[in-house]
Amino acid sequence: QSALTQPPSASGSPGQSVTISCTGSSSDVGSYNRVSWYQQHPGKAPKLMIYEVSKRPSGVPDRFSGSKSGNTASLTVSGLQADDEADYFCSSYAGSTNLLVMFGGGTELTVL
Amino acid sequence: QLQLQESGPGLVKPSGTLSLTCAVSGVSISGVNWWSWVRQAPGKGLEWIGEIYHSGSTHYNPSLKSRVTMSVDKSKNQFSLTVTSVTAADTAVYYCVRDQGGMTFDLWGRGTLVSVSS
Numbered sequence: 739q740s741a742l743t744q745p746p747s748a749s750g751s752p753g754q755s756v757t758i759s760c761t762g763s764s765s766d767v768g769s770y771n772r773v774s775w776y777q778q779h780p781g782k783a784p785k786l787m788i789y790e791v792s793k794r795p796s797g798v799p800d801r802f803s804g805s806k807s808g809n810t811a812s813l814t815v816s817g818l819q820a821d822d823e824a825d826y827f828c829s830s831y832a833g834s835t836n837l838l839v840m841f842g843g844g845t846e847l848t849v850l
Numbered sequence: 851q852l853q854l855q856e857s858g859p860g861l862v863k864p865s866g867t868l869s870l871t872c873a874v875s876g877v878s879i880s881g882v883n884w885w886s887w888v889r890q891a892p893g894k895g896l897e898w899i900g901e902i903y904h905s906g907s908t909h910y911n912p913s914l915k916s917r918v919t920m921s922v923d924k925s926k927n928q929f930s931l932t933v934t935s936v937t938a939a940d941t942a943v944y945y946c947v948r949d950q951g952g953m954t955f956d957l958w959g960r961g962t963l964v965s966v967s968s
Contacts, residue, residue, distance in 0.1 A: 741895065772952040776896075783945055783958040784896065795956060827896055831953045836912050839953035841896040 742767065742828055742842035749848040750818045758845045760811040760828030766840055768809040772831030775804055775813045778844075779824045787826075788813060815847070823849040852876035854946045854959035862940075862966050868933040872946030872959060879927045880904040884949040887920070887931045889942040890961075897942075901949060902929055936966045 743761040750756035760767065760775075767773055773791045776784035786795050788804035791811060801816045811830070815822055828842040858870035872885070879885065887899040900910035902920040910918050914933070922929040933940060944964055948957035 770952075772954070774954050776955070783961050784955070785958070786954065786956050789950075789954040789956070790952065829896070829953065829955075837898070838901070838909055839898045841898065843895045 742830060742840050744826075744828060744842035744845045746843070747846045747848065749850055750815075751850045752818050752820065754818050755814060755816045756818060756847065757812050757814045758826055758828075758847070760813070760830075760842050762809050762811075762830050762840065764809060766809075766830040766832040767806065767811050769833070770831045771806070773804065773806055773811040774829045775802075776827045776829070777822075777824045778827065784827060818849050820849050823847055852957060854948065854957060856944060856946050856959045856962040858962060858964070860963060860965060862936050862964060863968055864937055864966055866936055866966075868931075868936050868940060868964055868966075870931045870944055870946075870962065870964070871928055872930070873926070873928045874948075875927070877948075879922060879929060880924050883951075885922070885929050886947045886949055886955065888945045888947055888955070888958075890945070891939075891942040894942075898953075899931065899933075899944075938966050940964070941966045 775788040778784040791806045792804040803814045825844045827844045853875045855873045884901045886901040902908045917934045919932045943961040945961045946959045947955040950956040
């Protein structure tokens with residue numbers, strides 16, 4: 739099973755919106771609404787930003803939103819702020835046999 | 851305060867055994883959650899290693915299954931990871947994490963860097 743596919747980089751200016759994609763297969767992203775997104779600043783642990791495709795944990799700004807279509811999930815960050823500059827990883831539940839969860843390779847978001 | 855804290859040697863020799871412990875505070879390890887280990891090689895992405903329930907039930911990443919063992923100590927509210935026959939490819943920051951359900955990791959430790967080198 740291969741990792742989920744994310745673009746290595748994305749960028750946007752302050753105030754703009756940026757969308758990061760996460761492509762899997764019919765065995766993971768396409769089959770389950772268990773897609774999560776994590777934000778990781780340099781030297782820090784990842785932080786849960788989105789779970790179950792589009793739900794936000796308490797404390798996460800509504801500028802962060804998630805969606806899914808077929809085998810591809812997306813994270814949209816609206817109203818970009820300097821502190822949004824970080825690495826973003828997606829993950830998906832991959833079924834009850836073998837590998838339970840897969841991660842994407844990560845996308846480095848730059849705020850120009 | 852809800853917190854996970856990894857501990858263990860920061861340097862392991864090749865072919866040796868990597869052992870880490872995660873101390874859980876602010877919540878009982880005997881609750882409804884599964885507890886996982888996730889690692890991140892320098893400059894790389896995240897890799898799920900495996901998970902354990904307070905009953906001792908485990909699930910491991912098939913790619914690591916032959917070398918990984920997890921255990922739980924309910925009396926100390928902690929769980930542990932052992933990886934045998936380590937190589938340089940096992941050099942990574944190791945995180946202990948809580949699964950809030952459906953492999954959604956809502957609580958992370960700060961991580962501990964383990965280097966494999968002679």
